Amino acid sequence: MKTTALALSAGDPAGIGPEIIAKAWSALRAEGPSFMVVGDAQLLASAGGGVKVRAVTGPVEAIKVFGQALPVLDIPLQAPVVAGKPSSAHAAQVIRWIETGAGLALSGAVTGLVTAPIAKAPLYDAGFAFPGHTEFLAELTHVGQRQAPHGPIMMLAARDLRATLVTIHTPLSAVPAALSIEAIVNAGLVTVEALRKDFGIAVPRLAVAALNPHAGEAGALGGEENAIIEPAVRVLRDLGVQVRGPAPADSLFHAEARATYDAVLCMYHDQALIPVKMLDFWAGVNVTLGLPIVRTSPDHGTGFDIAGRGLARADSLIAAIRLAAEIADRRSIA
Numbered sequence: 001m002k003t004t005a006l007a008l009s010a011g012d013p014a015g016i017g018p019e020i021i022a023k024a025w026s027a028l029r030a031e032g033p034s035f036m037v038v039g040d041a042q043l044l045a046s047a048g049g050g051v052k053v054r055a056v057t058g059p060v061e062a063i064k065v066f067g068q069a070l071p072v073l074d075i076p077l078q079a080p081v082v083a084g085k086p087s088s089a090h091a092a093q094v095i096r097w098i099e100t101g102a103g104l105a106l107s108g109a110v111t112g113l114v115t116a117p118i119a120k121a122p123l124y125d126a127g128f129a130f131p132g133h134t135e136f137l138a139e140l141t142h143v144g145q146r147q148a149p150h151g152p153i154m155m156l157a158a159r160d161l162r163a164t165l166v167t168i169h170t171p172l173s174a175v176p177a178a179l180s181i182e183a184i185v186n187a188g189l190v191t192v193e194a195l196r197k198d199f200g201i202a203v204p205r206l207a208v209a210a211l212n213p214h215a216g217e218a219g220a221l222g223g224e225e226n227a228i229i230e231p232a233v234r235v236l237r238d239l240g241v242q243v244r245g246p247a248p249a250d251s252l253f254h255a256e257a258r259a260t261y262d263a264v265l266c267m268y269h270d271q272a273l274i275p276v277k278m279l280d281f282w283a284g285v286n287v288t289l290g291l292p293i294v295r296t297s298p299d300h301g302t303g304f305d306i307a308g309r310g311l312a313r314a315d316s317l318i319a320a321i322r323l324a325a326e327i328a329d330r331r332s333i334a
């Protein structure tokens with residue numbers, strides 16, 4: 001077992017988070033990777049299907065107890081939890097769990113942060129000003145103040161498909177206006193750098209998806225390819241990136257197409273997430289690229305419809321924990 005641990009923020013307490021965290025610990029307790037939950041110890045003890053929980057003071061103690069009990073840095077909730085019923089009464093603690101995990105990762109006390117799913121709406125109701133973890137972690141790590149290329153760039157990784165996004169939590173109607181040559185070049189460069197540094201691919205091959213049907217059909221079905229995406233691909237190529245596109249998105253995701261690239265840069269959320277979840281809903285992982293910390297998450301959400309019923313699968317969370325540990329290892333020897 002390693003001498004370092006990951007932090008795992010516990011996510012929405014009314015969702016499947018407590019259950020999948022307990023299941024992930026049961027699966028990993030013997031061989032790791034070790035992790036320390038940042039959350040409510042009592043909730044994990046009651047909603048975690050009977051796993052033994054131990055409140056710890058920090059990651060050093062967490063590593064020592066990991067084989068015997070689920071270690072929790074205890075930041076208790078202030079209101080009762082009803083499984084399946086999200087509530088903004090938990091928002092302050094949910095946000096603090098993420099902040100605490102990110103702070104531990106930034107200080108180097110943990111090797112990275114894995115986040116259990118949050119429901120966005122109850123956080124927005126409590127005044128949370130970020131679309132999701134990705135943008136919040138960018139703020140906490142001040143990554144936006146760095147010179148481009150910089151994160152946050154969302155990647156969804158499953159089996160032989162890695163898809164990154166130019167726009168993240170952007171309403172579909174606002175996507176065209178949010179696309180620019182700079183944003184696509186930035187996302188492309190961050191993706192390629194992460195493929196090298198975090199995924200160990202020496203010469204990454206990037207595909208860039210078009211936005212419109214048939215890649216715009218020479219401008220007849222949309223102008224973004226000619227005006228924005230094609231020039232961005234040229235810039236990336238001039239910068240030495242092995243890149244192709246803009247390619248019609250409908251022919252980019254079958255097995256033979258996937259074999260031609262190491263990551264595909266998508267223009268909007270569902271263009272990337274639908275193929276990833278179709279291919280491997282159970283073991284897909286959400287990775288935030290271009291941050292100074294390692295951050296992964298399951299590809300699924302809070303599963304309120306099945307919360308508290310013992311039905312939730314922990315595969316994606318386990319994959320997220322394993323991938324975070326692998327990336328942290330690669331960064332530590334780079």
Ligand SMILES: NC(=O)C1=CN([C@@H]2O[C@H](COP(=O)(O)OP(=O)(O)OC[C@H]3O[C@@H](n4cnc5c(N)ncnc54)[C@H](O)[C@@H]3O)[C@@H](O)[C@H]2O)C=CC1
Nearest residue numbers: 116117118119120297299300301302303305306311312313
């Ligand atoms: N990383 C994150 O924090 C994410 C959070 N969300 C949030 O989750 C909430 C619910 O989103 P939905 O679109 O309903 O997606 P969802 O992924 O929570 O649920 C979709 C369907 O998949 C099932 N499902 C999800 N995870 C499962 C698991 N581990 N085992 C078995 N079945 C599982 C659910 O029961 C549901 O039927 C939203 O508020 C959204 O913001 C969504 C995606 C990622």
Ligand SMILES: NCC(=O)COP(=O)(O)O
Nearest residue numbers: 131132133134135286297
């Ligand atoms: N659909 C992915 C998602 O919403 C996850 O967002 P984030 O909370 O990881 O930023």
